[in-house]
C-alpha cells in the first residue's frame with residue numbers, strides 16, 4: 001500500500017515497462033468496462049489510470065474519458081497515446097472535480113495499492129451523479145504453487161523486519177492486511193453505494209522457466225526485499241530461488257494462478 005507521493009515515485013519509474021510487466025491489465029480493463037457497461041457518450045473517470053487500460057476500453061465504447069493518476073509520467077504518456085483524453089496528475093483522495101460530474105468512475109487494480117481506499121471511494125462517490133456506477137478491479141493474492149517461495153523468503157528475512165512476502169489473502173473481515181474482495185464490497189456499502197455486485201475472473205499465467213519467474217517477481221516486490229540482503233546472502237538467495245523454481249518447473253510447469261475480482265456498485 002502506498003501514499004500518493006510514493007505512488008508518484010514508483011509508477012513514474014515503471015512508465016516505460018508497465019504494461020509489458022503487467023501484461024494482463026489490458027484484458028482486465030476491457031472486462032471491467034464491459035462489466036460496468038457505460039452507454040456511448042458517458043462521462044467516464046479513470047482513477048489511477050496508469051497507461052490507460054481502462055481508458056482504452058471506455059474510449060472503445062464511445063465514452064468521453066477523464067484520466068487521473070498520482071504519477072505525472074503515466075498521465076503524460078496516456079495523453080500522448082490518447083490525445084482525446086483529459087489527463088490530470090492528481091491524488092485520487094482529493095479529486096478536483098465538481099459533485100456529480102461523472103456517469104462512471106472506474107479504477108483498474110488501484111484500490112489494492114492505496115493507503116486509504118475509504119478516502120478515495122468517498123471522493124468517487126461525491127463526483128458520481130446519482131445513479132452513476134463505480135467499477136473496480138482487485139487482484140486476488142494467493143500463494144498457490146509458490147509455497148516454496150514463501151518458505152524461502154521466511155527463511156531469509158527475519159519476521160521482525162518489514163521485508164517478506166505478502167500474506168495470502170482470505171475472506172476474513174479483519175481490517176488489516178491486503179484488501180480482500182469481501183472487505184472491498186463492505187467498504188463500498190459503507191461509503192453509501194448500493195447494488196454491490198462482483199465477478200471473478202481467472203487468467204493462469206504460464207512462465208517459461210526459472211529465470212523468467214525471477215524476472216516476473218522482481219517488479220512485484222522481490223527487487224525491494226532482495227536488495228536489503230548483504231551481497232553474499234543475495235547470491236545464495238538467488239541460487240536457492242532458481243533451484244526451487246526448477247523443482248516447480250519439473251513438477252508440472254510454472255503456471256501462476258492469477259485471478260482478479262471485478263466490483264460494481266451504484267450511487268443511489
Ligand SMILES: C[S@@+](CC[C@H](N)C(=O)[O-])C[C@H]1O[C@@H](n2cnc3c(N)ncnc32)[C@H](O)[C@@H]1O
Nearest residue numbers: 004007011025048049050069070071091092108
Ligand atoms: C497497479 S497500477 C494500475 C494502472 C491502471 N489502472 C491499469 O489498470 O493498468 C496503479 C495506479 O494507481 C496510481 N495511484 C496510486 N495511488 C494513487 C493515488 N493516491 N491517486 C491517484 N493515482 C494513484 C499509480 O500511480 C498507478 O498508475
